[in-house]
Amino acid sequence: MTTWYRLYRQTLNSTQCSLFSPITINNWTFGLDSVKLAPMKIDVTHTGKILVLHGPNLNLLGTREPETYGRTTLAEINDNLTDLAHNDGIKLTHFQSNGESELIERIQRAIGENVQFIIINPAAYTHTSIALRDALAATGIPFIEVHLSNIFARESFRQKSYFSDLARGVICGLGAKGYELALEYALAALSGGSSQNSENTGVTAK
Ligand SMILES: O=C1C[C@@](O)(C(=O)O)C[C@@H](O)[C@@H]1O
Numbered sequence: 370m371t372t373w374y375r376l377y378r379q380t381l382n383s384t385q386c387s388l389f390s391p392i393t394i395n396n397w398t399f400g401l402d403s404v405k406l407a408p409m410k411i412d413v414t415h416t417g418k419i420l421v422l423h424g425p426n427l428n429l430l431g432t433r434e435p436e437t438y439g440r441t442t443l444a445e446i447n448d449n450l451t452d453l454a455h456n457d458g459i460k461l462t463h464f465q466s467n468g469e470s471e472l473i474e475r476i477q478r479a480i481g482e483n484v485q486f487i488i489i490n491p492a493a494y495t496h497t498s499i500a501l502r503d504a505l506a507a508t509g510i511p512f513i514e515v516h517l518s519n520i521f522a523r524e525s526f527r528q529k530s531y532f533s534d535l536a537r538g539v540i541c542g543l544g545a546k547g548y549e550l551a552l553e554y555a556l557a558a559l560s561g562g563s564s565q566n567s568e569n570t571g572v573t574a575k
Pocket of ligand 1: 425426427490491492493494495515516517518519520527
């Protein structure tokens with residue numbers, strides 16, 4: 370999909386405004402100036418919004434049980450996702466909390482912010498929180514459930530999720546890569562490129 374950006378060029382006595390098709394290389398956008406071809410770094414026009422939510426103890430990623438959750442820190446995960454989304458002109462915000470009520474309030478705010486997709490690792494709340502599940506259901510915003518570890522290969526109490534039946538999809542056991550894959554799907558869905566049709570994907574969309 371070609372995204373068009375509005376470029377403003379300050380002149381001596383006026384601000385000229387034209388539409389140009391940009392080329393983006395390494396987060397720099399090059400546009401055609403109305404007089405000459407000149408590189409201009411501009412703010413990318415964000416055409417969509419994705420919210421990434423992390424539940425309790427995920428702030429400790431990197432040092433927390435690395436044999437189970439890997440050595441990638443939460444900051445590294447968030448930075449990577451932010452860059453990937455930004456390259457597609459999508460604004461990505463992330464939020465981590467150890468508290469159920471804070472996560473619920475963050476989800477409720479997403480409605481007013483026009484968030485179009487949520488990626489969530491509810492962490493231990495996966496197995497306990499009807500309240501978080503209800504908050505996601507109340508927004509009606511499609512979401513993907515992500516777990517770093519393969520919860521189905523772990524203790525039996527981790528094999529129950531209060532989210533999976535509402536989720537567009539579930540990714541678990543692939544470590545930090547799982548977030549990237551979830552984002553890839555969300556970006557495709559926002560650009561209309563991801564089929565929501567079970568006939569085409571083999572996946573039943575909610
Ligand atoms: O905190 C977590 C992390 C987790 O969601 C995961 O990403 O693998 C799995 C949960 O069972 C656990 O409580």
